[in-house]
Amino acid sequence: xxxxxxxxxxxxxxxxxxxxxxxxxxxxxxxxxxxxxxxxxxxxxxxxxxxxxxxxxxxxxxxxxxxxxxxxxxxxxxxxxxxxxxxxxxxxxxxxxxxxxxxxxxxxxxxxxxxxxxxxxxxxxxxxxxxxxxxxxxxxxxxxxxxxxxxxxxxxxxxxxxxxxxxxxxxxxxxxxxxxxxxxxxxxxxxxxxxxxxxxxxxxxxxxxxxxxxxxxxxxxxxxxxxxxxxxxxxxxxxxxxxxxxxxxxxxxxxxxxxxxxxxxxxxxxxxxxxxxxxxxxxxxxxxxxxxxxxxxxxxxxxxxxxxxxxxxxxxxxxxxxxxxxxxxxxxxxxxxxxxxxxxxxxxxxxxxxxxxxxxxxxxxxxxxxxxxxxxxxxxxxxxxxxxxxxxxxxxxxxxxxxxxxxxxxxxxxxxxxxxx
Amino acid sequence: xxxxxxxxxxxxxxxxxxxxxxxxxxxxxxxxxxxxxxxxxxxxxxxxxxxxxxxxxxxxxxxxxxxxxxxxxxxxxxxxxxxxxxxxxxxxxxxxxxxxxxxxxxxxxxxxxxxxxxxxxxxxxxxxxxxxxxxxxxxxxxxxxxxxxxxxxxxxxxxxxxxxxxxxxxxxxxxxxxxxxxxxxxxxxxxxxxxxxxxxxxxxxxxxxxxxxxxxxxxxxxxxxxxxxxxxxxxxxxxxxxxxxxxxxxxxxxxxxxxxxxxxxxxxxxxxxxxxxxxxxxxxxxxxxxxxxxxxxxxxxxxxxxxxxxxxxxxxxxxxxxxxxxxxxxxxxxxxxxxxxxxxxxxxxxxxxxxxxxxxxxxxxxxxxxxxxxxxxxxxxxxxxxxxxxxxxxxxxxxxxxxxxxxxxxxxxxxxxxxxx
Numbered sequence: 001x002x003x004x005x006x007x008x009x010x011x012x013x014x015x016x017x018x019x020x021x022x023x024x025x026x027x028x029x030x031x032x033x034x035x036x037x038x039x040x041x042x043x044x045x046x047x048x049x050x051x052x053x054x055x056x057x058x059x060x061x062x063x064x065x066x067x068x069x070x071x072x073x074x075x076x077x078x079x080x081x082x083x084x085x086x087x088x089x090x091x092x093x094x095x096x097x098x099x100x101x102x103x104x105x106x107x108x109x110x111x112x113x114x115x116x117x118x119x120x121x122x123x124x125x126x127x128x129x130x131x132x133x134x135x136x137x138x139x140x141x142x143x144x145x146x147x148x149x150x151x152x153x154x155x156x157x158x159x160x161x162x163x164x165x166x167x168x169x170x171x172x173x174x175x176x177x178x179x180x181x182x183x184x185x186x187x188x189x190x191x192x193x194x195x196x197x198x199x200x201x202x203x204x205x206x207x208x209x210x211x212x213x214x215x216x217x218x219x220x221x222x223x224x225x226x227x228x229x230x231x232x233x234x235x236x237x238x239x240x241x242x243x244x245x246x247x248x249x250x251x252x253x254x255x256x257x258x259x260x261x262x263x264x265x266x267x268x269x270x271x272x273x274x275x276x277x278x279x280x281x282x283x284x285x286x287x288x289x290x291x292x293x294x295x296x297x298x299x300x301x302x303x304x305x306x307x308x309x310x311x312x313x314x315x316x317x318x319x320x321x322x323x324x325x326x327x328x329x330x331x332x333x334x335x336x337x338x339x340x341x342x343x344x345x346x347x348x349x350x351x352x353x354x355x356x357x358x359x360x361x362x363x364x365x366x367x368x369x370x371x372x373x374x375x376x377x378x379x380x381x382x383x384x385x386x387x388x389x390x391x392x393x394x395x396x397x398x399x400x401x402x403x404x405x406x407x408x409x410x411x412x413x414x415x416x417x418x419x420x421x
Numbered sequence: 422x423x424x425x426x427x428x429x430x431x432x433x434x435x436x437x438x439x440x441x442x443x444x445x446x447x448x449x450x451x452x453x454x455x456x457x458x459x460x461x462x463x464x465x466x467x468x469x470x471x472x473x474x475x476x477x478x479x480x481x482x483x484x485x486x487x488x489x490x491x492x493x494x495x496x497x498x499x500x501x502x503x504x505x506x507x508x509x510x511x512x513x514x515x516x517x518x519x520x521x522x523x524x525x526x527x528x529x530x531x532x533x534x535x536x537x538x539x540x541x542x543x544x545x546x547x548x549x550x551x552x553x554x555x556x557x558x559x560x561x562x563x564x565x566x567x568x569x570x571x572x573x574x575x576x577x578x579x580x581x582x583x584x585x586x587x588x589x590x591x592x593x594x595x596x597x598x599x600x601x602x603x604x605x606x607x608x609x610x611x612x613x614x615x616x617x618x619x620x621x622x623x624x625x626x627x628x629x630x631x632x633x634x635x636x637x638x639x640x641x642x643x644x645x646x647x648x649x650x651x652x653x654x655x656x657x658x659x660x661x662x663x664x665x666x667x668x669x670x671x672x673x674x675x676x677x678x679x680x681x682x683x684x685x686x687x688x689x690x691x692x693x694x695x696x697x698x699x700x701x702x703x704x705x706x707x708x709x710x711x712x713x714x715x716x717x718x719x720x721x722x723x724x725x726x727x728x729x730x731x732x733x734x735x736x737x738x739x740x741x742x743x744x745x746x747x748x749x750x751x752x753x754x755x756x757x758x759x760x761x762x763x764x765x766x767x768x769x770x771x772x773x774x775x776x777x778x779x780x781x782x783x784x785x786x787x788x789x790x791x792x793x794x795x796x797x798x799x800x801x802x803x804x805x806x807x808x809x810x811x812x813x814x815x816x817x818x819x820x821x822x823x824x825x826x827x828x829x830x831x832x833x834x835x836x837x838x839x840x841x842x
Contacts, residue, residue, distance in 0.1 A: 012443075012444075012447070012460070013447055013457045013458065013459075013460065014447055014448070014451045014457070014634060015443075015444050015445065015446070015447030015448030015449070015450070015451055016448075016634065016635075016636045016637070017444070017637075018439060018440075018441055018443075018444040019439075019440055019443060019444070019460075020439055022433075022436075022439075022440060022462070023433075023436050023438070023439040023440070024436065025436070026433070026434055026435060026436030027435070027436030027437075028436070029436070030435045030436055036434045036435070037434065037463070037464065037466075037469060038434075038461065038462065038463055038469070038473075039433070039434065039440075039460075039461070039462035040459065040460070040461050040462075041443070041459065041460035041461075042458070042459055043458065045458075048458060048459070052459075159814070213435060213437070214437075215437045216437070216438075280708075280729070282708070284715070285712065285715070286708070286711045286712045286713075286714065286715025286716075286720070286724075286727065287701075287703070287707070287708025287709065287710070287711035287712040287715070287727050287729060288708065288712040289708070290707045290708035290729040290731075291706065291707045291708040291709040291712055291820075292707075293707065294705070294706070294707025294708070294729075294731060294820075295707075295816070295817065297782070297783060297784055297816060298784070299707070299731065300731050300732055303707075303729075303731050303732070304732060304734070304735060305728070305729055305730055305731065305732065305735035305738075305739065306707065306708050306727075306728075306729025306731070307726070307727075307728070307729070308701070308708060308711040308715075308724075308726055308727025308728070308729065309726055310711075310715060310720065310721045310724050310726065310727070311721055311724070311725060311726065313725070314725065314726035314769075317726075318726065348735075361718070362718055363718055363719070393580070395716070395718060396716065399712075399715075
């Protein structure tokens, strides 16, 4: 099937918000095996919206439209789409009841929202459309089928759209596909995007079914292997040798093959499996590393504590970095990083401590240590592994890359000391 | 003038990357007074790209196209656009020289990049087009003028596109506008989006010139006041009474009227102006607050240190929270927050300490303290201000809101104790 997306909203055209809905839906369509050829953004303007919807319905089999389903007069997506496709709007008793229930619950919790006459506009649906319940808001989702064409309307707020898509639309489209799509994720860390591309150039060149799609993230590369077949068993079987080949090529750099597992989750799991506790000692990242560890629910089991020692004084006081080291080698040096990691273990009693000290810029660089110079160390039960890095980009970009690199250094250190239990 | 954007790239259609270029360019167009009616994303496919470019050039005065200017065969944006508009491609000696220089510099720094035959494709430009130098890559930007229409091609990577836009395209479009556009930013914190909307409903309703555009950020609302006039002096004069009115309505909730100043910057400045030092004591945010403070270059002047005390043990050891408090009131309580803030000041020697303890979920909630319950305290030279909050959303959303709220609590505390120097 081929498809396209339409995002409706003047706030996107004004740049007030980034169109993250389009990125989410595009990835989902790729996963479903729908070839997406266009994304369009248009404002809440009847003439232009009509023209865009008409064009999309003429040229694509699946049209997903988000936004403009709110209760105000400006919200005209449903009305315009129904008119383009020749549907009449009728009140849907089930939706009306659901909206009433939603407000009752909301008023009980927050006490400051009234049902206005406007809201009943959201209970009007195109006659014959499939109505999708919204668990997180009032606007229902709608699917209109015309022959083999499907036009799908979804609310704009990501907190409403995403759960509705996953619960109702994903299974619906999955079932509509003439073939079954199965995809398997392979997440890689510690190798750059161009190197990953290089190492699978031969696979990418001859790919057809299954396909391999690389997704570059900060410090990570995700490869999605997708197969189309007549049933899931067959599709899974087709993915298997590719995933096996990727595992052979990237080995320990693959940190997970689970769809939703993050790098920090896999690191917390590694520590927890080995019964190890962690401390962090950060300078230029200022807490970004510990914050990522705490992203993982239940991280308290392994994270003893985090030190943000941005000043020399704090490095000395909390992490026992020697005065002489700071004076002779400087705060940004291999020796300081080493002492920070050792001191972090000692003072917190953690088994492992990762330390970070560097120059994130824009000021503070020198000829010997330009902006982007970062030293990290990982102390594991007394042994310290120190590394020097050179990053480029803005202050924030550098700090994000540093944080991922620290997670990777931590992961490498544990893997090197891996004990089978 | 009216305009539209076209983003070219299969990686956007696959959801591999979020289209942040569109958000950036939309905001810039709004600032320039260009009415943007459409954004389109299309892949590197000749037929579809041709159709999209043709449609855009037919209906809009300014068409900005990003992406697809790379050296490979897949990159066809320049070729397709030139053919649609009837331009011939010729080699540009200046660009060729610039590309040579770029590679020489790159090879010196990184040592792993060769000029391939492909690269000279990027020195070909539509005959008669304005060529824009790329300081951060090889592909030049291009402007083609046809009567009062302007078609602008820019490279896709944001690190190349944004500086090129700001240096060359922004002033070019600014000059092309028949009227002068002037805009003034007003950044508000501590009041929700709907309340801000409510308080300026009358201004929004009667706005015409100047206009007020609200941009909702996490925990903040930015209002952009934009006026069109025959010269800048006149436009500035028109904005003034509106900004004055906004200042009267929102008072101390306005933290800046500077375009690029962030909330954390304004807080660091406040502390620094008062000669105060800061410590942070975080539980559920795990370092997100200190990381935001360290976003500000030079934060080391005011940030003494940050404590990430996710465990009870760390709260006791580092922040001297009493065993009895943790046992009787629990780690998530007003009393624990208070002791954390006091202890943070005491142990670090900082003048001010903000503490955060809460339940970010998804586990750990109870009937009395559901997920989203957060206590924060701010200790200012011995006095402690404690507050209870209730947030909703995912673990990460909650933690982001908590972090902004902590910055706001810190700001409020300093403002209450403000001393004129």
